[in-house]
Amino acid sequence: MGRRFPPFAAVRAFEATARRLSVKDAADELCVTPSAVSHQIRALEEFLDTALFERRGNRLNLTFTGRAYVGKLTALLNALDETTRELNDAESELRVLCTPGFAARWLVPRLNRLPFGNAIRLRVSEGAPDTDFGRNDADVVIHWGGAPVDGLIVEPFMASNRFPVASPELIRREGLETPRDLLRVTLIHDEVMDAWDEWFRLAGMAVPSMPRGPRFPHCEIATTAAERSQGVSLAYEAMVADTLAHGSLVRLFDTVTMPVTLYAVAYPENRATHPRIRAFRDWIFAEADAARVLPRESVEPA
Incomplete structure (x- = not known):
């Protein structure tokens, strides 16, 4: 069976009104007239063959069906918004925070092999780079060591003696x-x-x-x-x-110390599918593999 979709304009009008419980406020959000919102809601109710709101005087309340429907619609529209933003961001800069040594001696000499290397904006940190993505203005952090960080994906990619x-x-x-x-x-x-x-x-x-x-x-x-x-x-x-x-x-000489994990690529869990972050992650693992510096326990690039 084919998909059965309601009119998208009607879905947006209903979801905005359900969040605000106000036709006027929904109209302001959507930049249309209140009568247009009311028309779209009626069209959706006809499509679904059920009432979504109870109208008592000037008050607007959701019916049981309306509450159930908007709960799923808001999540779907948020996901659609996030996916669209990610696609729009796919051609923008990728902000990478790392140590000066990693930038100068390892990353920069290889950037010409990254298809979007000219869109990398590097920032360097004198100490261990800050992994608080709420304040570090970065998309990816080259994390010193391999210690896990809550809310982040941390993937070690470099070990060395x-x-x-x-x-x-x-x-x-x-x-x-x-x-x-x-x-x-x-x-x-x-x-x-x-x-x-x-x-x-x-x-x-x-x-x-x-x-x-x-x-x-x-x-x-x-x-x-x-x-x-x-x-x-x-x-x-x-x-x-x-x-x-x-x-x-x-x-000098053949003696070497035991290998230690030097660096990991770190990024927020909720941005794991961002196209540029994923592409950068896969590229850096491929480069580390070619240089034979991957830690033994590292996950192979997908």
């Missing part, structure tokens, strides 16, 4: 040939998950006191300092692969 890196100039100047040589040079420390103790332990070295060196608030500053020959940094492999390929940093 760490190893020492240094500039070619510093390696020549200091003659860095063995892990023990690191004990006589400046080590650069990252305040977020500094892992020098772990690395020396895995390299088979008991270090009674860690060599002194500058401490920076996140890995991007530590990596930049290493590029400027200010010391040796313990870098995330996933974040410096391109830098190593370009030669501004060189990997």
Whole structure:
């Protein structure tokens, strides 16, 4: 059997009147005359062959059937409105909030492979990006780590081990040939998950006191300092692969730390089907898969 739809104008007139219990207010909302609203309601009642309102003097009340019908209609019209807005937004900017290191070393070099990369508006956060979408003015947040957040979909897409890196100039100047040589040079420390103790332990070295060196608030500053020959940094492999390929940093030694989850893509649960958010999510997973940085437990792109 084919679908049996009532006239859409009549549905809108009835739903607006039922919400407001006022023909005049419904007419103002719909930018039509009260008589036009009344006409549409009568047409709907004739279509349904039932009364939707009880009229007692100047008061308007819903019948039992009217209350049941409007409850479902409002939900349907809200869903239609949301779907239409999403389609209208599909060609608009996608606002992505992330750390400066992720933006500079991983995302920006790949954006030319995203079909709508020129519509990405990047905002960077000096610390862990804010995941309160009510105030962060973002569509997607590149979430540090993989911890769940209430009301959000959080999907880890990047894991990495760490190893020492240094500039070619510093390696020549200091003659860095063995892990023990690191004990006589400046080590650069990252305040977020500094892992020098772990690395020396895995390299088979008991270090009674860690060599002194500058401490920076996140890995991007530590990596930049290493590029400027200010010391040796313990870098995330996933974040410096391109830098190593370009030669501004060189990997030192084979020892690596255990992999940790670095980043997840996060977005509100109620926007999971937004076309651009979904496309960005799928693209970033595909890029992470190609770079072989997906955590083992990650969900494959749909």
